[in-house]
Amino acid sequence: MPKANTTPLISFTNRGLYCSAGDFYIDPWRPVDKAVITHAHSDHAKNGNKQYLCHHFTKPLLEARLGNNHYQSIGWNEVVRINGVSISLHPAGHMIGSSQIRVSHQDEVWVVSGDYKTENDGISGAFEPIRCNTFITESTFGLPIYNWLPQHDMYTQIQQWVQNNKAKKTTSILFAYSLGKAQRLLQALAMFNEPIYLHGAIWNMQMALAATGIAFPQVERITPETLREKLKGAIVIAPPGAEGTSWMKKMEPYSTAVCSGWMQVRGNARRRNTDMGFALSDHADWKGLLAAITSTGAEKVFVTHGFQSALSRYLNEQGIWSAEVKTAYGNGEEENENANSATDAINTTITTQQ
Incomplete structure (x- = not known):
């Protein structure tokens, strides 16, 4: 057999x-x-x-x-x-x-x-x-x-944080992975109806995503030629690797936020030396x-x-x-x-x- x-x-x-x-x-x-x-x-x-x-x-x-x-x-x-x-x-x-x-x-x-x-x-x-x-x-x-908050509630928290920064004419820098998380942030921040500035690593992936036909808010790439005045009070999305680098100097004064599921654990934002942590996970x-x-x-x-x-x-x-x-x-x-x-x-x- x-x-x-x-x-x-x-x-x-x-x-x-x-x-x-x-x-x-x-x-x-x-x-x-x-x-x-x-x-x-x-x-x-x-x-x-x-x-x-x-x-x-x-x-x-x-x-x-x-x-x-x-x-x-x-x-x-x-x-x-x-x-x-x-x-x-x-x-x-x-x-x-x-x-x-x-x-x-x-x-x-x-x-x-x-x-x-x-x-x-x-x-x-x-x-x-x-x-x-x-x-x-x-x-x-x-x-x-x-145990994640519903997306709508998390987006509301992020939007309020950005709004508070704008009232102080402070640039909002959100650190997020370039594929997935960054696109969700663009979706969350579309309500501000203004260009959102991107680190080059995120810009490259965003341009590739443009081929899928999915609509996103207007974005601009931050380059050495980007004027400091344009970034005052602006919204910036950057990958985690840019955190704490000289690349951020042009954005001063700024407030930073890490967008990661790891922020669910108390104290992680403090250990990351960031101003805010949002437990936004993919x-x-x-x-x-x-x-x-x-x-x-x-x-x-x-x-x-x-x-x-x-x-x-x-x-x-x-x-x-x-x-x-x-x-x-x-x-x-x-x-x-x-x-x-x-x-x-x-x-x-x-x-x-x-």
Whole structure:
């Protein structure tokens, strides 16, 4: 009697998540022949692959970051078949173009979520729960202490902070990751109906996003020629790497704010030596992670980058089979932005119920 095939549909290898039946990888961290990409952040989209499959909105971002390559792009819910394996992309809600990867073969369905958030931010596509046998989830903010305010409330706080700075003729500098967070801030600050000034790193990504056709407020790039007077009382968005550099001197007097989920933990704004911290994240909070996982109906859940041990343990306690997996993700954006600041959160007892 022939032996049953026990090879999992997706394996965890030293190159990344590998589907042997289809002979492709998902978000590989080493060069491969065929790569399916969840989104354009640098820890999930690496250079050196021969072929890339991604969402239409992700393609111009990969071109801007990785240069000329063999890119194939598809829309959400569109099915592509590779060696008999069906692949489709579904909104992850993490950033523009971010997708969950549904992989189906011989009645077995796996979903690789990449990074995701469950609140619809209005520009990234609403997270779509996908029924599956096995779900691979992130756990960047996988502790009960991480519980985001509704986006509208967070935007209102940011808008009020900027308005107060304007009353004092103080420049508002918001530090945010150049892909995802910066675009949400543009959305939040559109109400001021004035040009928003961008650091060059954010400007470059914003120009790539212009190819997607999504409307944004008017932006201007800060250059050496930008007059100091133009920046007085203005709104500026810059990447975290610009914080504390001489680049900021032209903006004086200014007030700074860090926009990151890590700001949820008390004292992080003070440790970052910033004037304000806004817990604005492009990742699901604790309740969002649990809601997303249970909505899949998955029999097995693999937990990757973040607080994977805590989340995996909690899921097992709730009767959902789970295991943690080490990956190379979380080394290029918010996950790694303030890793040392999580010490207080690690000590939080996992007692929150779904």
